[in-house]
Amino acid sequence: MGMQINTNIAANNTYRNLTATQNDMSKSLEKLSSGLRINRASDDAAGLTVSEALKSQVGGLTVASRNAQDGISVVQTAEGSLSEVQSILQRVRDLAVQAGNDSNNADSRVAIKTEVTALTKELTRISDSTNFNGTKLLAGGADLSFQVGANSDASSQITVKLDSANVNTVVNALGGKDAAGAALTGAVQNKGFTVATGTATTVTIAQTAGKTPTAIVIASTDDNAAVLAKLQAGVGTDFTVTADATKAGQYNVVSKDATLTDTTANLIAVSGTGVVNGQVSSTADKALDFSTAAGAAAAIAVIDKQLATVSTARANLGASQNRFESVVKTLAVSTENLTAAGSRIRDTDMAAEMVKYTRSSILVQAGTAMLAQANQGNQGVLKLLQ
Structure with a gap:
């Protein structure tokens, strides 16, 4: 190679290597x-894509874990109040058992009723005041949905049903009201039906003070299949119409609820022609009555039903809490594993x-x-x- 001064090849080569x-x-x-091993996309384009996806998953799972813990708090709040509701119902049941003893005089029964009334008001207060972040939990509100996953699919959500945890229905039952809060007059369903075939019709409705109606008895001078068919069409599918085998022209309309029977001892008579409005029910729970031993016995049955309802609601909430606790554990493991996977892709091996x-x-x-x-x-x- 000749000797030059304009171009220094050795210097250029050394400079190129030094720059690199x-x-x-x-x-x-x-x-x-x-x-970080990846500080910009040019460091590892494929690795950046994967690590960012993992980063999103880890962030979502972290928030989902907090959501699940909030779910546990909500369930604990509701179940704790239901525990007190059950305690109150147990006390009311004890009072009903006490009222069933005829050793009580009128003043004693009034005192029992006074305490039951106060306890019922407390149930109403519990229903109105039990809330989480402003959401009422025991007033029959909508089901609550909790996001316990990082994605938008159904498997990332848990729904807690609050329909069975409705203390208002308990209060209504104790006060002789239906689920909507309307006063019961011995019946829930009002059935209108026509049985007149040109002759007068006598209708006997199963409705007496303090009694749950069990049947409607229709007496007609026309003893034929046409009347029977009209009766069945009128009362609907909740009741069965049969011709009385011992009394010509009499038809019994009985609830299909197996716990009710056709007991004529509790019937009163109402006569008329044309359209007759019959009131029949298999679910009517009258207001609790402690004035007689019979009323107290009936009250015990009503309270037992509500105790079973509250127990079911608490069991459902307990199952939901156990599920949330399992979710928290699962999310912790998933978060740890995904974090480790992202670290292997994105973090710097400091020694290397x-x-x-x-x-x-x-x-x-x-x-x-x-x-x-x-x-x-x-x-x-x-x-x-x-």
Whole structure:
């Protein structure tokens, strides 16, 4: 090679290598200072895509875990209040059992009724005041949905049903009202039907004070299948119409509820022609009556039904709480594993990167020294010019 001064090939070559080494050293410094192997997409485009997806999953699962813990808090709040509701119902039942003893005089029964009334008001207060973040839990509100996963699919959500945890229905039952709060007059369903076939009709409705209606008895002078068919069409599918085998022209309309029977001892007579409005029910719970032993016995049956309802509601909430606790544990494991997966992709191996940095640092120093030598190489031309 000839001797030139305009172009220093050795210096250019050394400078190119030094620049590349300095870039490597700069990247190593960035990774060592940030702790991240991927600081920009150019570091690892595919790895960045995967790590960002994992980062989203980890973030979502972290929030979902907090949501599940909030769900536990909601369930605990509702179930705790239901525990007191059950305690109150147990006390009311004890009072009903006490009222069933005829050793009580009228004043004693009034005192029992006074305490029951106060306890019923407390049930209403519990229903109105039990809430979580402003959402009433025991007033028959809508079901609550909890996001316990990082995605939008159904498996990431849990629904807690609050329909069975409705204390208002308990209060209504104790006060002789239906589920909607309307006062019961011995019946829930009002059935209108026509039985007149040109002759007068006598209707006997099962409705007496303090009694739950059990049947309607229709007496007609026309003893034929047409009357029977009209009766069945009139009362609907909740009741069965049969012809009385012992009394011509009499038809019994009986609830299909197996717990009710056709007991004529509790019937009163209402006569009329044309359209007759019959009131029949298999679910009417009258207001609790402690004035007689019979009324107290009936009250015990009503209270037992409500106790069973509250127990079922508490069991459902307990199952939901156990489910939330399992969710929290599952999310913790998933979060840990996904975090580890993201770390393996994105985090810097500090030991390995320090080796690279040390190598680059030495090469930079060597390259700088060699560039100085290369710059001195062409100065030999000056001796030729002397």
